[in-house]
Amino acid sequence: MKxxxxxxxxxxxxxxxxxxxxxxxxxxxxxxxxxxxxMRPTLEVGDLIVVQGIWNSSDMKAAPQPAGDIVVFRxxxxxxxxxxxxxxxxxxxxxxxxIETKGDANGSTDIWTGSDTWQGMISEKLLVxxxxxxxxxxxxxxxxxxxxxxxxxxxxxxxxxxxxEYIPTPFKKKPASQG
Numbered sequence: 001m002k003x004x005x006x007x008x009x010x011x012x013x014x015x016x017x018x019x020x021x022x023x024x025x026x027x028x029x030x031x032x033x034x035x036x037x038x039m040r041p042t043l044e045v046g047d048l049i050v051v052q053g054i055w056n057s058s059d060m061k062a063a064p065q066p067a068g069d070i071v072v073f074r075x076x077x078x079x080x081x082x083x084x085x086x087x088x089x090x091x092x093x094x095x096x097x098x099i100e101t102k103g104d105a106n107g108s109t110d111i112w113t114g115s116d117t118w119q120g121m122i123s124e125k126l127l128v129x130x131x132x133x134x135x136x137x138x139x140x141x142x143x144x145x146x147x148x149x150x151x152x153x154x155x156x157x158x159x160x161x162x163x164x165e166y167i168p169t170p171f172k173k174k175p176a177s178q179g
Contacts, residue, residue: 003165026053027129032072032082033139038103039084042070043131046140049084050133057097057124062090065104070131073101073122076114082128085110089121097124 021030034047042065043049051072054060061069068087075081088109089100098121102109111120144150 025051025129026055027051029072029082029128032084033142034084034134035143038105039070039086040105042066042086042104043084043134044136046137046143048135048139048142049131050135051129052132053129054124054127057090057099057127058092060087060090060097060099060130062087062099064088064102071099071101072128072131073099073126074128076112076117076122076126084131091118091121093118098122099124099127 018030022028024030029051032049032051034043034045034049037045049072054071060071061067065086065088070084071087072082072084075083083101085101085103085106087099088102091098091100098118100109100121101112109120112122113120116123116125145154
């Protein structure tokens with residue numbers, strides 16, 4: 001019973017922390033993992049990045065490396081994919097900001113097509129936030145867990161922990177009898 005209460009408290013704490021962090025940073029993705037080398041040397045594969053929402057796109061810095069903000073945005077070509085690139089220019093058009101992006105390791109700026117784009121730039125509607133910090137190497141954990149082997153390792157570890165708690169062993173001390 002104590003283990004169940006501990007698990008409930010632990011899971012509840014993690015959920016509260018996650019939602020609190022989302023509210024404090026103003027984004028649905030406060031932590032993300034860098035999965036490609038397009039932002040080298042600024043961000044490396046396996047870095048865990050901290051993302052803050054952008055409340056006012058006019059405040060965003062757009063300039064070549066290293067001055068422009070590193071932004072996270074939804075890829076206008078594929079649903080669900082997030083991109084992390086630098087904002088190198090921005091233009092106000094028809095009541096919206098449009099941002100030109102570029103990976104620091106890429107030779108040229110990105111040219112985006114699809115809805116929410118204009119002249120190869122992304123609309124502010126696609127912005128998730130700006131990168132405000134990074135933790136090197138910590139992102140390898142979620143990258144590994146996303147692989148089939150990594151997921152299997154996690155499942156096996158959880159099963160071992162559960163079995164170790166509930167299977168009696170000769171090494172466990174028996175409670176002293178009262179009386």
